[in-house]
Amino acid sequence: MSQAPRLLAAVFSFLLAAFLVAPLVAAQSIHLPPHEKIVLKNGLTVLLLQKRGVPLVAVSALVKSGAAADPASQEGLASITSSLLRKGTKTRSAQQFAADLDFIGGSFEADVTPDYTLIRSEFLTKDLAKGLELFSDALLRPTFPQAEANKVLAQSLDGVKAAKDEPRAVLGIYFNGYLFGNAPYGRPSDGDELSLKRIQRDAVLKFYESNYTPNNAVLAIAGEFDSAELRKRLEDTFGSWPSHPTTAAAISPAAPAKGKRLLLIDKPDATQTYFAIGNLGTAANDPDRVAIRVVNTIFGGRFTSELNEALRVESGYTYGAGSFFDSRKVPGPFEISSFTKNETTVPAIDLALQVLDNLHKNGLTPGQLDSAKAYIKGQYSPSIETAGQLARRIALDEFYGLGDEEVNQLEARIDAVTPEIARRVIEKHFPMDNLVFVLIGKASEIRPAVKKYAGQMDERSINDPGFWPPPSASATK
Amino acid sequence: MKRVWSRSAILAALCVLLCSVPASRAQSQDFPVTTHTLKNGMKVLVQPDHSIPNVALYVFYRIGSRNERPGTTGLSHFFEHMMFNGAKKYGPGELDKAEEANGASNNAYTTRDVTVYQDWFPRSALKLIFDIEADRIRDLTFDPKKIASEREVVASERRLSVDNSNFGVLDEQLWANAFIAHPYQWPVVGWMSDIEHWTMDDLKHHFAMGYSPNNATMVVVGDVSPEEIFQFCEQYIEPIPTHEPPPPVTTLEPGQLGERKLIVHKPAQLPILMVGYHIPQTNNPDFYALNILRTILFQGESSRMYQRLVDKDQLALDVQSEVDPAFDPTLVIITAQPRQDVDPQACEKAIYEELDRLKTTPVTDQELEKAKNNRLVEFYKQMQTINGRANTIGTYEVFMGDYHKLFDAAKNYSAVTKDDVQRVAKQYFGPNNRTVATLLPEQEKAKP
Numbered sequence: 001m002s003q004a005p006r007l008l009a010a011v012f013s014f015l016l017a018a019f020l021v022a023p024l025v026a027a028q029s030i031h032l033p034p035h036e037k038i039v040l041k042n043g044l045t046v047l048l049l050q051k052r053g054v055p056l057v058a059v060s061a062l063v064k065s066g067a068a069a070d071p072a073s074q075e076g077l078a079s080i081t082s083s084l085l086r087k088g089t090k091t092r093s094a095q096q097f098a099a100d101l102d103f104i105g106g107s108f109e110a111d112v113t114p115d116y117t118l119i120r121s122e123f124l125t126k127d128l129a130k131g132l133e134l135f136s137d138a139l140l141r142p143t144f145p146q147a148e149a150n151k152v153l154a155q156s157l158d159g160v161k162a163a164k165d166e167p168r169a170v171l172g173i174y175f176n177g178y179l180f181g182n183a184p185y186g187r188p189s190d191g192d193e194l195s196l197k198r199i200q201r202d203a204v205l206k207f208y209e210s211n212y213t214p215n216n217a218v219l220a221i222a223g224e225f226d227s228a229e230l231r232k233r234l235e236d237t238f239g240s241w242p243s244h245p246t247t248a249a250a251i252s253p254a255a256p257a258k259g260k261r262l263l264l265i266d267k268p269d270a271t272q273t274y275f276a277i278g279n280l281g282t283a284a285n286d287p288d289r290v291a292i293r294v295v296n297t298i299f300g301g302r303f304t305s306e307l308n309e310a311l312r313v314e315s316g317y318t319y320g321a322g323s324f325f326d327s328r329k330v331p332g333p334f335e336i337s338s339f340t341k342n343e344t345t346v347p348a349i350d351l352a353l354q355v356l357d358n359l360h361k362n363g364l365t366p367g368q369l370d371s372a373k374a375y376i377k378g379q380y381s382p383s384i385e386t387a388g389q390l391a392r393r394i395a396l397d398e399f400y401g402l403g404d405e406e407v408n409q410l411e412a413r414i415d416a417v418t419p420e421i422a423r424r425v426i427e428k429h430f431p432m433d434n435l436v437f438v439l440i441g442k443a444s445e446i447r448p449a450v451k452k453y454a455g456q457m458d459e460r461s462i463n464d465p466g467f468w469p470p471p472s473a474s475a476t477k
Numbered sequence: 478m479k480r481v482w483s484r485s486a487i488l489a490a491l492c493v494l495l496c497s498v499p500a501s502r503a504q505s506q507d508f509p510v511t512t513h514t515l516k517n518g519m520k521v522l523v524q525p526d527h528s529i530p531n532v533a534l535y536v537f538y539r540i541g542s543r544n545e546r547p548g549t550t551g552l553s554h555f556f557e558h559m560m561f562n563g564a565k566k567y568g569p570g571e572l573d574k575a576e577e578a579n580g581a582s583n584n585a586y587t588t589r590d591v592t593v594y595q596d597w598f599p600r601s602a603l604k605l606i607f608d609i610e611a612d613r614i615r616d617l618t619f620d621p622k623k624i625a626s627e628r629e630v631v632a633s634e635r636r637l638s639v640d641n642s643n644f645g646v647l648d649e650q651l652w653a654n655a656f657i658a659h660p661y662q663w664p665v666v667g668w669m670s671d672i673e674h675w676t677m678d679d680l681k682h683h684f685a686m687g688y689s690p691n692n693a694t695m696v697v698v699g700d701v702s703p704e705e706i707f708q709f710c711e712q713y714i715e716p717i718p719t720h721e722p723p724p725p726v727t728t729l730e731p732g733q734l735g736e737r738k739l740i741v742h743k744p745a746q747l748p749i750l751m752v753g754y755h756i757p758q759t760n761n762p763d764f765y766a767l768n769i770l771r772t773i774l775f776q777g778e779s780s781r782m783y784q785r786l787v788d789k790d791q792l793a794l795d796v797q798s799e800v801d802p803a804f805d806p807t808l809v810i811i812t813a814q815p816r817q818d819v820d821p822q823a824c825e826k827a828i829y830e831e832l833d834r835l836k837t838t839p840v841t842d843q844e845l846e847k848a849k850n851n852r853l854v855e856f857y858k859q860m861q862t863i864n865g866r867a868n869t870i871g872t873y874e875v876f877m878g879d880y881h882k883l884f885d886a887a888k889n890y891s892a893v894t895k896d897d898v899q900r901v902a903k904q905y906f907g908p909n910n911r912t913v914a915t916l917l918p919e920q921e922k923a924k925p
Binding site for chain 1: 528529530531570573574577578579580581582583597598599601602625626627628629630631632633634636637640641642643644743744745746747776777778779780784787788791794814816817843846847850851852853854855857858860861862863864
């Protein structure tokens, strides 16, 4: 750390010179290609975006219900439902669907997040008719055969076990569970060893019927296509999807954690401790979201961030350290995360807390803000480069009510972030005294030393079924 | 949802490669590449694309862990990290700060064969990137303090990707057993005891050996013109003197004479099975038939292996195959994760039966056509980003010897027949040619 000030000074003087040109070029560069929005008679919102370059079409259906809509003790239901869409329809068996899809080189995947389910497909422009027909077949006419449900449930259960063999795959699940408890955002999106055993086909059918409706979905299509032809196909394909009231309930916001508590997950063979530290973050539509993005870029959102500089570059404690706001309908988690060998667990966590403390104490300089602003702008365009990325972007901005301005006004909003705004954002959105800690590591080696971080300490083995809260506690709810 | 910056992607990242079948619109005129060889021997390939105001710049060095020797394994990868830790003009830490402040980001990866540096940036940062690349190729410095801390970073990377990853451990053991003579036997990240013992002299020797301009290929894709790139090259890169490239790797792996089996015992909830078969290097003509074979066996839920192991017999959670581009004869690796309470040997048996079926019965016309369609979609997916294009064009140029092969792949895949698939199945997928690695869950011992 002793070198940091010298390096910062040297680099910033260089930057001021180089910087005069950069923003000018980038100024009008970030924008969404023009696109149309149609609402079909059944209430389905359709977004169409032409993107030339390669003859591919990407289709995304965003269903406005995700893991947060799972009933208590049925964690994983949204995920299982989405996995079963392609496993049997009114006209195709699972095998037939796979054969037809694979023959055209098409893809079909579903992502379940706490807020929504995103079903994605991609295929060649020449196969548009076939691709759309397959996509709508799975989305509109799944039959959820019992035998396929049994298979998917059993596979998902083993999937949870496989994930527990890779600590970094499950750290976030434990963290969300420990932060949110029994609130909707605390649930494991893919379920756990116990909840998956409880899910029945009837519950899947019910989840589908309640949530997969045109008035609870957004369809986004991007790529190379003939707009007139596609519009006609859409009416034919999705126009008959029957609309009915959805039972999807609003997600109630959780309260931030008070005080300090620590969950230690014992993995006796670990030679490295994986840790996450944080608290409640922000909502996707938070008015401060762009300023938060600028500040977090400096704090833990890029290679030269304060966290990575301290924990990797200066000390060599880790291969990587960072921080992340997972912004959702209502405030999601904010977490700092990294990993380090067992012996340096405490020095690494101390240093991460020190970096957080310094952020509050010192705020940010104009030079740091300028660097982060240039970085976000310079890196943004490749994130909306492909048909698939564009379809997802416009579907999400529609879902969160952000609109095209989210992209088209990004540069202006970034430019508006001042050191004063940054200071306010740090105080308001970056936790300081109230923190939740989750560690996966070799408990016998690290337990005595990590007690100092929190008055309350909880412990489980990674081999114990479920994540957090422990099954006995959640069963009483 | 987590962000961890990698500077090297040893195990993943390369799956992108070498599976493509251009057809009608996938011709070179749709993705025009202009090339130029500098006086110091570095070849530069430029492919303009103005759809976004950004640029992807790759520099491929033909040096990797195959150029190492026992005692300094992992040095190429460690060196890759050191290429970000200070040169004459941009001192320790300054390279990253200068790039990010100008909207640029970077990364790099090391494989058994190559070390590849990547920059992604708005075109306004073009001059800066050339200044940085030239600085570190010409005047890299070695700060003992940085060497010490970076050694710890790489050790952490090894713990992350190997020691605390069951797949990582088993993959390392498989390569170590499948090769007894050739340098592909040691891991790219290096053995931990070697990571702890590299010296400053080892680093200097590696730089002198591998980082000559005539041992590198640059690929630039994005919002640029070939003329301006060649001008920057002339100004920044061409003056860098050339020297001898690394000595050729002459060791040939002797033919395998019988099946090799190994077991790893490790705490785990599920076992893992990996089967490796020796296959030729990337520029061998069987490349195309092998990719068609792999597509028929592994691509999509209608593939033979998925249908058999995952769906019908429900033996495995997942089954897939992987081949990395290679200068020397290498491995195709089949990986399956057996389901809870399934004996890994049951997976093994099913895999062999499916391979044997390919040897005895020709694949169907439909399967062949499906495989070719899949390769076409893969091609377009690689070509739809400036980043994917830079990596793919560079990989064909470096491993096939000519980037045109990327655009000839259509023809080459169309030429693959059912007989070819059957022939390569018989030639490479025999029991004597395989190494079988199994990870068996070990019960946790009660800890004191």
